[in-house]
Amino acid sequence: MNDVGRWHELADAIKPETRLFIDGRFVDAVDGQRFATLNPVDGKVIAEVVCGNEKDVDRAVKAARRAFRSGAWSKKAPRDRMDVMYRIAQGIEAHLEDFALLDCLDMGKSISELTGGDVPFSALTFQYFGEAIDKAEGVVTSTDPAALHLIVREPLGVVACVTPWNYPLMMAAWKVAPALAAGNSVILKPAEQSPLSALLLAKIIHEAGVPEGVFNVVNGFGEDAGKALALHMDVDKIGFTGSTEVGKLMLIYSGQSNMKKVTTECGGKSPQIIFPDADIDTAVTYSVNNIYTNQGEVCSASSRLIVHESIYDEFVAKFVEEAKRFQPGDPLDPATTMGPLVTREQQKRVLAYIEKGKRDGGRLVFGGGVPAGLEAGNYVQPTLFADVTRDMTIAREEIFGPVGAVMKFRDYDDALAIANDSIYGLASAVWTKDLVTAHKAAQDIEAGIVWVNCYEHGDMTQPWGGYKQSGQGRDKCFETLLAHMQTKSVWVHLG
Ligand code: NAD
Numbered sequence: 001m002n003d004v005g006r007w008h009e010l011a012d013a014i015k016p017e018t019r020l021f022i023d024g025r026f027v028d029a030v031d032g033q034r035f036a037t038l039n040p041v042d043g044k045v046i047a048e049v050v051c052g053n054e055k056d057v058d059r060a061v062k063a064a065r066r067a068f069r070s071g072a073w074s075k076k077a078p079r080d081r082m083d084v085m086y087r088i089a090q091g092i093e094a095h096l097e098d099f100a101l102l103d104c105l106d107m108g109k110s111i112s113e114l115t116g117g118d119v120p121f122s123a124l125t126f127q128y129f130g131e132a133i134d135k136a137e138g139v140v141t142s143t144d145p146a147a148l149h150l151i152v153r154e155p156l157g158v159v160a161c162v163t164p165w166n167y168p169l170m171m172a173a174w175k176v177a178p179a180l181a182a183g184n185s186v187i188l189k190p191a192e193q194s195p196l197s198a199l200l201l202a203k204i205i206h207e208a209g210v211p212e213g214v215f216n217v218v219n220g221f222g223e224d225a226g227k228a229l230a231l232h233m234d235v236d237k238i239g240f241t242g243s244t245e246v247g248k249l250m251l252i253y254s255g256q257s258n259m260k261k262v263t264t265e266c267g268g269k270s271p272q273i274i275f276p277d278a279d280i281d282t283a284v285t286y287s288v289n290n291i292y293t294n295q296g297e298v299c300s301a302s303s304r305l306i307v308h309e310s311i312y313d314e315f316v317a318k319f320v321e322e323a324k325r326f327q328p329g330d331p332l333d334p335a336t337t338m339g340p341l342v343t344r345e346q347q348k349r350v351l352a353y354i355e356k357g358k359r360d361g362g363r364l365v366f367g368g369g370v371p372a373g374l375e376a377g378n379y380v381q382p383t384l385f386a387d388v389t390r391d392m393t394i395a396r397e398e399i400f401g402p403v404g405a406v407m408k409f410r411d412y413d414d415a416l417a418i419a420n421d422s423i424y425g426l427a428s429a430v431w432t433k434d435l436v437t438a439h440k441a442a443q444d445i446e447a448g449i450v451w452v453n454c455y456e457h458g459d460m461t462q463p464w465g466g467y468k469q470s471g472q473g474r475d476k477c478f479e480t481l482l483a484h485m486q487t488k489s490v491w492v493h494l495g
Helices: 004-013 054-070 078-094 096-107 111-135 168-181 197-207 222-231 244-256 280-296 312-323 344-359 412-420 435-444 477-482
Strands: 020-022 025-027 034-038 045-050 147-155 158-162 185-189 215-217 237-241 261-265 271-274 304-308 363-366 383-386 403-409 427-431 449-452 485-493
Touching: 004 096, 020 054, 020 197, 054 158, 054 185, 054 215, 054 222, 078 096, 078 111, 078 168, 078 197, 096 111, 096 168, 096 197, 111 168, 111 477, 158 168, 158 222, 168 185, 168 197, 168 237, 168 477, 185 197, 185 222, 197 215, 222 244, 237 244, 244 261, 271 280, 271 412, 280 312, 280 403, 280 427, 304 312, 304 412, 312 363, 312 383, 312 403, 344 363, 344 403, 403 412, 412 435, 427 435, 435 449
Parallel strands: 158 185, 158 237, 185 215, 237 261, 271 304, 271 427, 304 403, 383 403, 427 449
Antiparallel strands: 020 025, 020 215, 034 045, 147 485, 363 383
């Protein structure tokens, strides 16, 4: 698995499925459209993928509703549904290399991150929600002896999952697994930049025994297939992961159609506060990893490093030294730590933020351009700005690329004011050896996740989601399973 030549041979030989998956079959689009998916390493076409629109969405919704009403999945005994979920997890593990290749080719993520992270975590997601199925119990309430009051949990119906390109398989797994586990029918609309792995997932889900029509994949563009799903009158819920801008549109579409439930996992501008008593070397290592991993295309990337003035210079110097570990290169090489950005457009966007950072007075201390010799791809050097202030665009907007910003603070109140001065509230971290400071900051930070003396640690029990404009709802965790169900009150008169 460590041989770059072998990965290239596998990549050359791969023949990805490109059609939509509707009602248990791979099919072409009603209007026969296709779109090209490009390799971000060189801009070459990987495949011409079938492009769904409103008509295909409608076909998928009808199939999903029919399957839901049939009860073949929605009323399947929990233990039987669990077995199918476990088989999906095993199927993902068995196709580890295929999934890793598809996501690597589509969006440029390093192959070792995929084989060691995204793919096994996706399998674990199906396993976790499988395990949780029969723990979602109903309630018999304490009430009048002349009545029996049952609160039962039922699936919602047809759930549409609209996902981003930064962790194509894993974000699909986070959305699809709880929806399926709860007994819903599902339609997945992957991002148009990374359409391939969802189709392999469809094959595995089908082979694991999920009945026809229960799981569907409609690739296509956001403003077209995505919008059609969000406006559809027979979709009961949208589970969305993506930008805050589109997350807000999802809420509007719901109001314009059938008030479907909406959960959104959106952008971030996550702060790490490094107090003067922190273990600086460890804080530096985590800070470097968590702004450059996945090319910085991570919702929870630690893009704001808020460092006490007494250790500021030391922190910046150590960061720059350690950042050299991240060398952009061929994502099919298992030794590569950073691949290209997903598209040329995303590369231009990130480079424009770097220029803006310089114009606004940020001090560029690392990277800042396109790495030499890699101009054919969408590469951006790992980049760090020091002396960033709260008002600068690079401190306020989500860049979604490998660009860190270091900011200086005087005291606790100053640090918290900087950290909370954001429309976002997804993740955060506090670095200190002092228990009181750690707990106080964990209380005061406006974010869905607070890490203390670490970053990106967690497991499937961890609620993943944001405060403020980072969205509403949570991924992973037991609460997410319940969010894919609704309660019904059954009141039996015994008098
Ligand atoms: P995006 O919002 O552009 O697209 C996400 C999905 O929405 C895609 O499938 C796209 O086709 C679809 N879409 C776009 N416009 C639409 C419309 N008008 N109607 C319906 N659907 C539409 O986001 P992206 O660029 O794919 O992903 C990057 C964003 O995702 C970043 O902001 C990142 O922070 C966020 N993200 C958040 C989390 C989290 O857990 N909070 C995880 C991963 C990514």
